[in-house]
Amino acid sequence: MIEVRDYVGLTPAQARAQWKAILARSIVSKGSKQDVFAPIETLLCFGLGLIGTRNARGRINIRESDPSTVALALLFKRPAGSLALKLANLDGRRANGAKFEQDLWIVLTSDLHLFRHLYEVIIDAGRVAGLDFDVLPDFLGSESATFGAFLEADQVSTEMLREEVEPEMKKLRDSSALMDPIETERLLLGSARVGQTQFAHAVLDNCGYSCVFCGLGFRAVNLPPSKMLVASHIKAWRASDNSERLDALNGLAACPTHDAAFDSFLITVGDDLSIVRGPALIVAIARDVQVARNFGIGGMLDHLLMPINARPPGPAYLGWHQGRSKVGA
Numbered sequence: 214m215i216e217v218r219d220y221v222g223l224t225p226a227q228a229r230a231q232w233k234a235i236l237a238r239s240i241v242s243k244g245s246k247q248d249v250f251a252p253i254e255t256l257l258c259f260g261l262g263l264i265g266t267r268n269a270r271g272r273i274n275i276r277e278s279d280p281s282t283v284a285l286a287l288l289f290k291r292p293a294g295s296l297a298l299k300l301a302n303l304d305g306r307r308a309n310g311a312k313f314e315q316d317l318w319i320v321l322t323s324d325l326h327l328f329r330h331l332y333e334v335i336i337d338a339g340r341v342a343g344l345d346f347d348v349l350p351d352f353l354g355s356e357s358a359t360f361g362a363f364l365e366a367d368q369v370s371t372e373m374l375r376e377e378v379e380p381e382m383k384k385l386r387d388s389s390a391l392m393d394p395i396e397t398e399r400l401l402l403g404s405a406r407v408g409q410t411q412f413a414h415a416v417l418d419n420c421g422y423s424c425v426f427c428g429l430g431f432r433a434v435n436l437p438p439s440k441m442l443v444a445s446h447i448k449a450w451r452a453s454d455n456s457e458r459l460d461a462l463n464g465l466a467a468c469p470t471h472d473a474a475f476d477s478f479l480i481t482v483g484d485d486l487s488i489v490r491g492p493a494l495i496v497a498i499a500r501d502v503q504v505a506r507n508f509g510i511g512g513m514l515d516h517l518l519m520p521i522n523a524r525p526p527g528p529a530y531l532g533w534h535q536g537r538s539k540v541g542a
């Protein structure tokens with residue numbers, strides 16, 4: 214019988230043995246029974262969910278046409294749709310998901326560092342088994358300098374997520390479809406956490422893994438970016454509705470210093486993406502050399518630094534932030 218510990222305690226030797234078994238698989242013809250998912254397959258499906266999409270109810274979906282999904286489906290010798298269905302077993306959407314799969318969802322979503330480690334073990338074991346990048350894509354970038362940055366960039370606490378899932382909990386309570394409130398809330402909190410992780414991933418990626426205000430970045434230098442970049446909401450999380458909370462155009466990547474200044478409206482961003490210092494900050498810059506060093510010329514750029522192909526932040530979100538910053542007041 215498979216249990217959660219077969220996943221979370223995965224060793225390099227087990228991962229290598231599972232890759233070997235997958236490579237020895239023959240192609241399954243349509244309609245015939247598929248092999249049971251090996252733990253490494255299920256864990257990679259979970260990883261695809263972290264960079265996937267959400268449906269209208271906020272549940273996590275895998276992008277079936279994503280090149281990484283296509284490559285993994287080929288490698289697993291399964292239809293791409295079966296990877297998406299596996300994810301649906303994990304988060305409790307499908308009645309035929311095994312109980313341990315939902316336990317696994319709760320464990321992984323509440324400890325993404327653990328998942329990060331397991332992902333590395335799986336990719337390393339795949340490379341040892343001779344699978345190169347084309348066959349086994351490193352879709353979370355464990356072989357890049359920015360690995361894990363987006364897993365640490367989300368600023369939303371569990372308390373905040375509890376608020377986010379409350380409307381759906383209420384709906385379930387009202388319909389008396391709620392069999393196990395504690396378990397259900399844990400599953401929904403897991404989905405909400407993955408949603409915020411997707412947001413952080415999309416924002417950091419769109420901003421080129423650098424602070425848009427000062428350019429502090431980690432891609433060019435081989436320095437782990439641990440907690441040095443956050444995915445900041447432009448329209449504050451608390452003021453946003455659930456879809457605005459997850460919209461990548463409502464986010465900017467920032468170093469902790471400039472994130473704090475932006476969150477507290479000391480700086481804002483103009484419609485032309487210029488960086489605008491508030492009156493209090495301008496006074497402080499003139500008075501204090503350290504404030505000037507971080508927020509004056511040299512400390513910040515004139516305009517947001519974003520890659521050429523980046524999608525600019527949403528004008529409505531910028532408008533909200535400008536209004537709260539009372540520029541020129």
Ligand SMILES: [Zn+2]
Pocket residue numbers: 424425426427428429467468469470471
């Ligand atoms: Zn910065």
